[in-house]
Amino acid sequence: MSTPTTTDTTLLHTAYVLGLGDDALVYSHRLGEWLTRAPQIEEDMALGNVGLDLLGQARSLLTHAGELEGRGRDEDALAYLRDERSFRNVQLVEQPRGDFADEMARMLWFASYQLALYVRLVDSADEVLAGVAGKAVKEVAYHRDHAAQWVVRLGDGTPESHERMAAALQRVAPYVAELTSDDEASVWAAERGIGVLPSSVEDEVHEYVASVLAQATLEEPEPARWHARDGRRGIHSEALGYLLAEMQHIHRSHPGAAW
């Protein structure tokens, strides 16, 4: 790899942090859609908590990305005034809300990935990132546990729930590999002790999920024929455009207004 220039350095560092922030932002948005729709009111509370944790992470990460970038963009400018192609989240988190099994499958994979990542980011050379990770690690450990508890109950519950959980895992399967795929920014960040190489946590994430599935009496889903890629380069599924249209429209309808 050639030596990056200062501009490259800024771009790559910003891009790495934005990827983490966009993952959290977009997933918190999807979880926000669950409020008033959960299977039991206690679960409205739980999904709300997970969503709020992720939104908190997103705000810290986007703010930090804006500072690294140095072009005066704050968390709202980054969240509300970028288009699809500038979002760097993985495609898993932008998928439309499915049933409760879909959500628990997604949360199990995503929280397992986030936990493996944040446990390591605690030692990041980027002190702000290390600080965010230190707080987030406790949060995502709880998210992972929550999802695991549910996957086990749905897998080992009724024949219907077993069926639904298995189907959900199958639907989510095409989006799993992207979580632990390396991209230019993460390779750059990992080399400098700022970030973690996603591929380096792949085994850990898969082992944990496999252990949950075993307990849930579920088979590992069949490998997906197609799998999502390049979310980190701004290549998304069509769902993200609609998500952003909804999220951003009030903000964009009133340019420069304070809220």
Next chain:
Amino acid sequence: MYGNDFGEPLNAAETEDYTSAVQEYFDGLIADDQRIEPRDAMPEGYRSTLIRQIAQHAHSEIIGMQPEGNWITRAPSLRRKAILMAKVQDEAGHGLYLYSAAETLGVDRAELLDKLHNGRQKYSSIFNYPTLTWADVGAIGWLVDGAAIMNQVPLCRCSYGPYARAMIRVCKEESFHQRQGFEILWTLARGTDEQRAMAQDAADRWWWPALMMFGPPDSGEAATQGHTAQNMAWGIKRFSNDDLRQKFVDMTVPQADKLGLTLPDPDLRWNEERGHYDIGPIDWDEFWRVLKGDGPCNSQRVEHRRAAHEDGAWVREAAAAYAAKHAAGEVRGAVA
């Protein structure tokens, strides 16, 4: 209705076990301003009034999640989005505290939810109005939560212990709800022309429904009808609907001035003699109409709630089945 009760009046009918000695003990506790606790014998009317009122209150919290939840995905800043999510989540929590209080009276939450879903129990009619703009989120916090707090604070001294304790928790948590609503409108009122217009429009639409939240007139001649008198004697209600409404108006009018918003009542003026604000006539026809189902969102709210419940049935069944399978092997943590 958010701490109010509009069902048919109930008589304190007694069951066979309800002897005069027990009645005397109950009356003594009420007279001493002591709290009634779940296992105490109580008049059937007291129990059923409380169940209905607490259930309606809980339903209001749960249905009340919807008009605001409607804006979570569109909140115009991340700070607002976080606040709104926390607030809607709080409402779920308040509903749960209240169902928990109702269950101490010997009903099951599932039973109460069924009654909500099939329309046999009501919730506050305010939530049958739509939230059309972002400013509505502010108006709900400022006016609707403001009115709710006015109703709820006296309930912290309600004679039924579990209800009073739930209300203490709710009121403590609710204090941020009203403030964040005011802050939203404060920001809008100082923003662009469009934002100011949005804030004024929201105040115009929510003012009268907020006043209706206190319920129909029940002082003066009206006090002898309905069940205000009985509920006051039982220590379930501490102030009349009209007194609470007046307190709310007196508190809110100066706040509207501060915001620079007008309230949609040409008759609204300070009455030096009474030391209170006078208001124009409330459209009680609208109130009864919306209460009886003819409001813009009645069927939408209940349908949304019912759909969530029905969509979740297989999840609840799965968890129950899992629990049944694994109950024998459940590992209990040592008490520490």
Next chain:
Amino acid sequence: MSDDTTAAHAPGANAQGWPLFEVFVRAKRGLSHVHAGSVHAPDATMALRNARDLYTRRQEGVSLWVVRSDDITASSPTERDSFFDPAADKVYRHPTFYDVPEDVEYL
């Protein structure tokens, strides 16, 4: 727990609701757990989590207990007099019952 009692608590296929658990919260170290309310949950593991999300989201606690409401044995209001009134005349259990000279320390 036998399957029979389980079925009664957590009816299976057409389960309307989950059993009720009472929640006790230790607000901070050095204090006892205090009853906070109840939650519904399919089992104790989930009850603990539901209690965490409901009763400690504003840092109200450092420790939680949940116990099945059905498992609580409570004194009965009809036994009220025999349970609690006998304590009423035992004022000698309270330190204020005793007259001691005012200038004696550490009593």
